[in-house]
Amino acid sequence: MFVDPEKTRDISDLVYSRQPLLISQTAAWRSIQVAHYLHPPWETPQYFALAHLIQVHLGKPVNMLLNLSGNCHDLQLTAGDISIYTAGSLIQSRWDQVAEFINLYIHPDFFQRLSAASLSPDQARLLQKPQVRDPLIQQIGQVLKTELETNGLMNRFYAESLATALVAHLLRRYMLLPPTLRQHGDGLPEYCLQQVMDHVHAHLAEDLSLDELAAIAQISPYYFARLFKQSIGVSPHQYVIQRRIERAKQLLQDDQIAIADVALQCGFPSHSHFTKLFQHQTGMTPKRYRHDHKALGDGVLSRRLPESEFDHRISF
Template identity: 40%
Template sequence: MSLHQREIGGQAKVKPHAEHPAEFVLLSSGTAAWDGILLEHLRFPPLDISDVCAVRHHLTLQLKTPRKVELKANGKFNSQQLLPGNVCITPFHHLHAIRWKDEMEVLSLTLEPEFVAQAVQEPVNADRAELMMYRGQKDPLIREILLALKTELETGCPSGRLYGEAMGTALAVHLLKRYSTAQSAFTAYEDGLPQYKLSQVLEYVQTYLDQDIKLVDLAELTGTSQYYFCRLFKQSMGVPPYQFVLQQRIERAKQLLQQKELAIADVALLCGFKNQSHLTTLFRKYTGVTPRVFRNL
């Protein structure tokens, strides 16, 4: 049984909904609004995976207990011990094979090649920058990002689309900086966004606050990559884009809650929250009270 789709032809989808058979999946971002990335918490039985060509960039984080695996290189299988926290990287188009004899638990994250190219479009041609194969790598940043995304999923994705896409962007840049065959030079900008571009972004956010704002759309307004947009926006506003959007949604909710004729469920939708429960969770986090209590103050 192969764990990755074999490449039969055609374009990879922008948003993968499943990467592994359902019986292995404990948690998945397949229903989350994260374009270009997919996170899965997996528990595997013993498996022998034949030569498979990865159709996306693929990362796994070893969880819980050490496991011995056999990896194929130069036509031969070699044993390797994977420790908790170890990261394995399988690049797009890489042919690989692996097998193990004990149950194994991992976090798996796939990145669409198009997402990587979009995330870093200005400093490097991501279509030509090939990632390298790694097995059993210690990488604290990859570990932190995958665990943070897992926590976000477990709590119902309260931070929204922008959070997941920003984390995926940070991961894409890290992979190109550290694990790419190309020399990736990333310019350090320190002055934030020009005022007129920042004003365009702030106006866009206010106009579409009730909708599912995408990171790529905000970046396109400024003519930068998603990576640089996130850096420049935080320099200008002091918070990352996802946090700013959440703050603006809370502020709009405060205004609308003053209109007693509006149901709280309607206020939630008008402010871009998924439902009343989503609004209540974040409103209480930011203000210390529920929307109902706030309305009655």
């Protein structure tokens, strides 16, 4: 049986007896697919994985008998354990208690594209790890799960950033031959940085992606994210959010523009998403901001949270 990572819901029907509690298939995330399961005791059929599968185990301890490409493993998995199964693996598992886990599916093409910056094709071999402790992978999995719980409010850009950070971590920690990552101390060239920033400003209303910005700089998304942050001190995702909030502040000064239209013109997928993020960044709702600005007449309101409270999420 072959399992296609781009058809996450089909995986539930083919491999598991229960549908996932949460699934990313409707969130338009391209680089990674995510599913959160709470599953009763079960024995999966034997299936051939077409994607790299990173499994983050949650909940109570579970005894699992795993057959991984002909090698048997008798595991006791606890909350925080990570399982890494590479694309091309033949997998069958059985567990005897209710199991809770997050499946992260990474397409081999995406993995290969990022690894090409530091590895030759014959080196880009990910190691199988049926059971390992890795707080960073656990944290990334939990953040993606939280995004699905909030209806994917953090857009495709952030999901791609997390997927890029996850692959970069796998490259550093779980490769047959660990890569020698190039060191960059000066950030992006000034002309290149300006091109990226100009593109962001010109396309704030669109669904910007990390791949899109990295293509302008003509480097891999992983190196682009590192160099961009070295250049201006914030991640690409944070920069885009900052610019969208500043554009929104300008538009909110015009009472003739509905707040829902402000959200769309600034690239937010919905009114509720815009309101939540605007309040997180400024300490007030868009409606309150507009009211206070009007009360101040021609004054410019610039109330912001302290820098230490700017963003509590993972920054990549």
